Amino acid sequence: MNNDKLEYNDELIDYISLDKYLKDDTDRKKKQILFEFENMGEQYLKEIERKNNNKKIKQVKLISYILKYRRDIYDKDELMSYCFEDVQNIYNQIKAEKKSLIIKLFHFLFNIE
Numbered sequence: 001m002n003n004d005k006l007e008y009n010d011e012l013i014d015y016i017s018l019d020k021y022l023k024d025d026t027d028r029k030k031k032q033i034l035f036e037f038e039n040m041g042e043q044y045l046k047e048i049e050r051k052n053n054n055k056k057i058k059q060v061k062l063i064s065y066i067l068k069y070r071r072d073i074y075d076k077d078e079l080m081s082y083c084f085e086d087v088q089n090i091y092n093q094i095k096a097e098k099k100s101l102i103i104k105l106f107h108f109l110f111n112i113e
Contacts, residue, residue, distance in 0.1 A: 062091040
């Protein structure tokens with residue numbers, strides 16, 4: 001009978017140890033996953049900031065071109081308040097108007113956009 005108690009206590013200790021190990025392992029894995037998500041989020045934020053900075057730089061270049069040809073219609077503050085896509089549309093419109101007659105004719109004849 002004494003031997004049965006020892007086996008029972010050993011099994012109980014094994015189960016308690018296993019339970020503790022599983023809980024600790026689960027906590028470690030949760031922390032690792034959270035750490036990976038945090039790193040991915042930081043990476044994505046840096047990428048978004050880099051893309052926005054590149055857009056801002058390009059937008060300034062487009063605005064200077066627009067002001068070169070359409071200063072009478074637009075001013076710098078107005079253009080800076082527009083989103084990048086709007087500034088790009090204005091730029092493309094001015095660029096299309098400024099094409100030479102030969103290029104316009106060439107595009108018309110060969111149906112190139």
